[in-house]
Amino acid sequence: MKAEEELLRDYQRNRAELEEQEDTVKRYMRKGQDYTQEIFFQVRQILGKRSTSMESIMETQRELQRNEDHYLEELAQERKELILQQEEVEQFYRKKRQELTK
Numbered sequence: 001m002k003a004e005e006e007l008l009r010d011y012q013r014n015r016a017e018l019e020e021q022e023d024t025v026k027r028y029m030r031k032g033q034d035y036t037q038e039i040f041f042q043v044r045q046i047l048g049k050r051s052t053s054m055e056s057i058m059e060t061q062r063e064l065q066r067n068e069d070h071y072l073e074e075l076a077q078e079r080k081e082l083i084l085q086q087e088e089v090e091q092f093y094r095k096k097r098q099e100l101t102k
Contacts, residue, residue, distance in 0.1 A: 004100050011093035015086060022082045029075045036068040 040061060047057045 004097065007093065007096050007100065011089060014089045018082055018086045018089065022079055022086075025075050025079045025082065029072055029079075032068060032071050032075070036064060039064055 043060050043064070044057060047060065
C-alpha cells in the first residue's frame, strides 16, 4: 500500500506542476494578445496624429499581427507539449498502478 500511496502522490505532484505550467502558458497568451491590442491602439494614435497614410498604418498593423501570430504559435506549441506530458504522466501512473495490483 505504501508504494501505491507514493505512486499516487508522485502522480498528483507531477500533474499539478504540468497544469501550473500550462496555466502560465495560457496567461502569457492572454497577456500577449492584450499587449498587441494596446500597441495597435497606440500605433493608430501616433500615426494618426502625424497624418501618416492609411497604407502605412495598415502595414504596421499587419506586421504587429504577424508578430503576435508567431508569438501565439510558439506558445500554442508549448501548451501542446505540456498536454502530451500530462497524458504521459497519466499513462505511466495507470501502468504502474496496474502493476502494483497484480
